[in-house]
Amino acid sequence: MLLSCQNAALAYDGRVVADGLRFTVSAGDYLCVLGENGSGKTTLLHGLLGWKTPCTGKIIHAAQPQNLGIGYLPQQTAAQKDFPASVFEVVLSGRIGRLGFRPFYAAADKVAAQKNLKRLGLGRFGRQCFRELSGGQQRRALLARALCAAQKLLILDEPLAGLDPAAVRDVYALLQKLNADGLTIIMVSHDLPGALSHATHILHLQGRQKFFGTVKDYKAWRKREHA
Numbered sequence: 741m742l743l744s745c746q747n748a749a750l751a752y753d754g755r756v757v758a759d760g761l762r763f764t765v766s767a768g769d770y771l772c773v774l775g776e777n778g779s780g781k782t783t784l785l786h787g788l789l790g791w792k793t794p795c796t797g798k799i800i801h802a803a804q805p806q807n808l809g810i811g812y813l814p815q816q817t818a819a820q821k822d823f824p825a826s827v828f829e830v831v832l833s834g835r836i837g838r839l840g841f842r843p844f845y846a847a848a849d850k851v852a853a854q855k856n857l858k859r860l861g862l863g864r865f866g867r868q869c870f871r872e873l874s875g876g877q878q879r880r881a882l883l884a885r886a887l888c889a890a891q892k893l894l895i896l897d898e899p900l901a902g903l904d905p906a907a908v909r910d911v912y913a914l915l916q917k918l919n920a921d922g923l924t925i926i927m928v929s930h931d932l933p934g935a936l937s938h939a940t941h942i943l944h945l946q947g948r949q950k951f952f953g954t955v956k957d958y959k960a961w962r963k964r965e966h967a
């Protein structure tokens with residue numbers, strides 16, 4: 741078990757926005773979180789990252805969240821778009837959590853940043869200023885940054901937003917490979933067909949947990965729901 745929600749609810753100022761959360765994520769899982777706008781997906785991710793404490797129930801982590809080796813790609817915000825640093829520096833900053841008491845990045849950190857830049861098809865953009873990239877290129881650079889941080893768990897909030905179809909295919913292929921190599925993935929997505937063909941588990945939210953289980957069981961549940 742990497743993390744587990746035990747009848748947890750998350751709220752803002754006493755207003756519950758995600759309720760009845762009961763699910764477990766194990767090492768090697770690929771969980772897609774589905775649900776319409778405002779259904780509590782991003783709030784849940786903040787709970788899983790240990791940034792938001794449940795108002796009832798518990799979210800249990802296998803270790804302190806900061807020691808779990810989590811790479812996180814947030815939903816895009818306007819502030820991220822104007823980051824005044826090179827693409828390489830942005831990606832390299834994903835290694836900050838591994839510096840410990842070291843004051844500088846080591847050669848291994850730089851090699852990892854370059855490798856992840858290449859993985860996302862941005863090998864030749866390293867020296868360019870991050871804010872000069874297109875929206876889709878920025879998204880890929882931030883995914884490369886999250887990969888630099890991810891040792892055990894990758895948490896992605898709508899990683900496909902703003903990507904062209906070829907980039908979407910590439911990201912799915914990359915996630916599939918990383919997952920096959922043992923990385924656990926939790927990903928918020930609005931791409932139902934993509935989730936059904938790539939994930940191992942689905943969590944469906946609608947202000948509360950509507951479904952959690954395997955993709956096969958989710959398909960059967962949807963059939964019943966829409967019958």
Ligand SMILES: Nc1ncnc2c1ncn2[C@@H]1O[C@H](COP(=O)(O)OP(=O)(O)OP(=O)(O)O)[C@@H](O)[C@H]1O
Nearest residue numbers: 752753757775776777778779780781782783784815
């Ligand atoms: N910081 C906040 N303070 C107060 N309410 C918030 C805050 N963040 C989100 N909410 C509210 O919580 C609810 C769930 O929001 P959340 O961002 O988790 O939804 P989501 O499923 O990720 O939506 P989307 O698909 O649009 O990104 C919404 O009603 C939203 O208005």
